Amino acid sequence: MTDEQIIGRVRGGETRMFAELVRRHEDLVYGMVVRFVGRSEDAEDIAQEVFLRAFRGLDGFKGESKFSTWLYRVTWNLCTDWLRRNRRPDRRADSVDEADALPDKRVDLEGGVLEEEQRVAVREALDRLDEKYRSVIVLHYYQKLSYDQIAAVLDMPAKTVETRLYRARKALRESLESSGRGGDA
Amino acid sequence: MRCAQVGPLVERYVDGALDEARASEVAAHAAGCGPCRARIAAAQAVRDALAAEPAIRAPRGFSARVMDAVYREALTGAPFGPRAGEPIRAVGAGRMYRRLGLSFLLTAGVLAASLLIPRVAYPSLAESGLSQGKGVVVRSALDGADTAVRGILREQGNGGNSR
Numbered sequence: 137m138t139d140e141q142i143i144g145r146v147r148g149g150e151t152r153m154f155a156e157l158v159r160r161h162e163d164l165v166y167g168m169v170v171r172f173v174g175r176s177e178d179a180e181d182i183a184q185e186v187f188l189r190a191f192r193g194l195d196g197f198k199g200e201s202k203f204s205t206w207l208y209r210v211t212w213n214l215c216t217d218w219l220r221r222n223r224r225p226d227r228r229a230d231s232v233d234e235a236d237a238l239p240d241k242r243v244d245l246e247g248g249v250l251e252e253e254q255r256v257a258v259r260e261a262l263d264r265l266d267e268k269y270r271s272v273i274v275l276h277y278y279q280k281l282s283y284d285q286i287a288a289v290l291d292m293p294a295k296t297v298e299t300r301l302y303r304a305r306k307a308l309r310e311s312l313e314s315s316g317r318g319g320d321a
Numbered sequence: 322m323r324c325a326q327v328g329p330l331v332e333r334y335v336d337g338a339l340d341e342a343r344a345s346e347v348a349a350h351a352a353g354c355g356p357c358r359a360r361i362a363a364a365q366a367v368r369d370a371l372a373a374e375p376a377i378r379a380p381r382g383f384s385a386r387v388m389d390a391v392y393r394e395a396l397t398g399a400p401f402g403p404r405a406g407e408p409i410r411a412v413g414a415g416r417m418y419r420r421l422g423l424s425f426l427l428t429a430g431v432l433a434a435s436l437l438i439p440r441v442a443y444p445s446l447a448e449s450g451l452s453q454g455k456g457v458v459v460r461s462a463l464d465g466a467d468t469a470v471r472g473i474l475r476e477q478g479n480g481g482n483s484r
Contacts, residue, residue, distance in 0.1 A: 151395055158384040167377035180380060187387045188394065251373065258370040277371035305332045305371075309363045 139203040143194055158187050161204060164279060165211050171274045172215040173222070182218055186211045201288050208281065208289045212271075219267070261311040269304035272297055322350040327357045331364045 139160070145153045166183040173179055189210050190197075197206055262270055275281045275289060276297075283301075287294040327350055333339050334347045351357045 151391065152388075154391055155384060155388045158387045162379035162383050162387075163376060166379035166383065170377050180383065180386075183379065183383070184387050184390060188390055191391050191394070251370070254366055255370040255373060258367055259374075273371065278374050302332045305364065305367055306329070308367045308371075309331070309360070312367065313360070313363055 140199060143197060143203065146191075147194055154187075154191055157190075157203070161207055162187075164204065165207060168208065168211050168274070168279055169215060171278055172212075172271075173218050178218065178222070182214050183211075186214055189214070202285075205281075205285050205288050208275075208279070208285070212289050257312060257315070258308060261308050261315075264311065265304060265307055269300055269307060272300045273304045273308075276301055322346045324350075324354060324357055327351070327354075328360065331357075331360050332368075335361060335364045335368060 137156075139157060142153050142156055146157070162183070165186050166179070169179045169183045169186070173182065186207065190207055193210075197203065262273060265273070271290065272286060275286045276283070281289065283294040283297045286297045290297070327347055330339060330343065330347055334344060337344070339347065347357075347361075351361055
């Protein structure tokens, strides 16, 4: 059953069907919230509020984009609003711990350890990036959204998304180079 | 091609997003330039690290907690008011209890009125001989209203003043 078919049934009064939508998208929504606001107690509240907003706003969902894209937009709006009100320098420190705690099949060899160190270095550099660059990196590389999806979420042309992604990666590279962790060549 | 020209192209080069001629120029320059080879290696390392980032999973029981909140909201008659994308406001609980309080007050008001109006409107009837054993029908009606009110209050968890 597609998301759109489920939405039709929820609109028809089958509230319990909304649970299926939540199960399908909970990791993506929660993951995005943690990437943006950190693993604070607020992260689950915000993610929960995303789904409540979605439930209340289902009548307004016209199907012009995928449900997941629409849901991402709701998530992005709530995250940016939260960040505006709660911005603090160490806000994402916990998100690194969160990702570190996950089982990772790549870290089982010596090369894998180096790879993990590199990932941590990139995450730290990412945390220092300007929000407009960080957002496109998170959405594209961590949340696996296409340029077009990011463009819909952030309400900007896909070409701008592409340009920002390259500038963001260049900024990350330069940040790593200046800290002496830019690669082994 | 000089180093300054290679710099802005490095990320596109490692993605294979440059046209063939441009890519060849970058490769030719990098072959004889240590710093630019290092830049290319760094760009590859960044791209690989980003692509290898593990996914984050929602906490256990998250969907159940969301559905609890959805049902609470549906049951307390929340209007389909704030639309998706509006700024976040106080989350859930406060609003819910205010709504519960309002609906309880309305219910209690209606029940109290149904209990008091017969006594106030027809005091002579309630205090008359009818209420002293002769007016069985009127007394039963008044007692029935009392019982109904207490029963509903008990069901609402008010504790009532049940006898």
